[in-house]
Amino acid sequence: MKRLLLISIFLISILACAQTSTSSNNSPSTSAVTVVATVSPITSLVENIGGTKINLNGLIPEGTNSHTYELSPSTVTLLSEADLIVANGLFLEIPTLKLAAANKQPDAMILKLGNAVLPESEWVYDESFPEGGHPNPHLWTDPHFGIKYAEVIAKELSRIDPDNTDYYEGNLTVLKERLKDLDKRISSAMETIPQDNRKLLTYHDSFPTFAPRYGLETLGAIQPSDFTEPSAREVARLIEQIKQHSVPAIFGSEVFPSPILKQIAKESGAQYIDKLRDDDLPGKHGDQDHTYHGLIHYDVGIIVPALGGDPSSLNEFDTNVVFDGNSPAVYPE
Template sequence: MKLATYRIAKFFLCLLPLCLQNPILAATADKKIEIVATVSPITNIVQNIGGKHIEVTGIVPDGTDSHTFEPIPSDVKILQAADMIIVNGLDLELPTLNLAKKVKRPETAILQLGNLTLKEADWQYDFSFPREHGHPNPHLWLNIELVMRYAEIIRDNLIMLDAANKVSYQKNTATYLTKLKKLDQAIFRCVETIPETNRKLVTYHDSFAYFAPRYGMTVIAAIQPSDFSEPGPQEVISIIKQIRETGVPAIFGSEVFPSKVMKQIAREANAQFIDQLADDELPAAPNNSFIGMMASNMITMTEALGGNPTCIANIDASNIAF
């Protein structure tokens, strides 16, 4: 028995120099899970859950219109190398999703977070996403309650893929959920400081369909039509009339969706124009995170609508160590 043990030990000792000479063999045990995500908020949420055990590549560049984004040839190799592909779903990333299905490895799972979070009966349709076009509003991540479900889905699927690091994924998720709960509560506090008559949103893009009902606000109008063009004259006149009738004090645009007509609409409707709301563009460091994006949104929105932006002051927007 001792001789057999000695021979086995000697065999593995002989292999050690080979492993050291071959970095591929030596690094196998430490290889990170390769995850491909899409828009920046999803990519950041995945990174916070996976932490140091995963390598995340976001296909959609920060600040790019995710609705019109088309993957480039170099994305094929990225998708082929993925151990898991995580998208928002609800038809947001159809070109990327269709390409992924064609080129991914057979064993690579594709998670469509929105489809796993909401039943079809709960999908929202609106001005930018009319029901007759068949594509629901996909912006679930602006509702923090739904993001908590995203985090749990990501955690559970990372554990299935990489059970060896289960405890780390569970710990990261618990930490992240605590941060999200504090953010969720802070958003409610922010809205409560806004005069009730001002709790109305006019935005360029229809991003807040799931946000507004969660936090007690009403979406009055969106400027951008469903074909992502500029609105026509009759649509502009109708929006100006709505803003005047409802007394909305401010309307919100975004650098990602530049619009030539929003300043005109604000001027004609006697409202302030704010072009700093973001739905898929993360802020610069030190708050370069999904939570940082939402905190920045609430400061901007609350102040413009007559509320007290200090409601968000104690939010921790830092990322979990990667």
């Protein structure tokens, strides 16, 4: 009888161990901080800092228009369960943040990273986001802002979950090093572009601080500020502008396919590259380059050769997540 009891205790402890190890592999304990984030580059920044210690769900599927995306009812549940809601802000995710405010737990915090790192006096206005309306919200395409966003995320996670402060701060340190390394590689690659070719004309204006930081002149964007297609007159003006500046390539975005862009390229003689991404990470979750820094690295790898530069300084950059192990992060499809 005693022996039987010992065996059952032994079996129970094996089961308990098995359970603990499964949960630590796939998801943190049920008491872990629950975070939702809006667009994938921001979800990835949160994932890189929170790693295996947080439950994380992305809200906005990759390859959709984040400016206008409306959440499905099932996603609203995620908002209502979150301890922390991380967004870009600067009026990017207006419908999502309305739902967040209406459905969140009373003490859940909505963190708007763009608003946290950039005072209103420094908001960027341009052709796509003209003064009098909302500022250009695409700060994350610039790794300098990626670092600032990551700092805000680490600080907030440490406030909510002080027991894991060392973990979050450790990941932040590695991520900052990674992004500083990327910044140097981008600068080197940009310097190889012939001076006259350092011009950026994109469909969707996603590089408001990235372009000036790395010496590219932004010649505006093709997509009008209300996300419609440009008028025939505007198209003619753009073709003239591209010819006049001898722009070697114009860039489309996978999220906003535009037949007009093809036509503009054909008539202006510029090469048409439709592969840039701004909130759509390369690969799939679990892939090496499906990260925030993987995205920036990918875009620069497209821009530099198209403008006649040599992208080899980007070779062997580590696009992986900065923490060890598999996080339980979920990126919606």
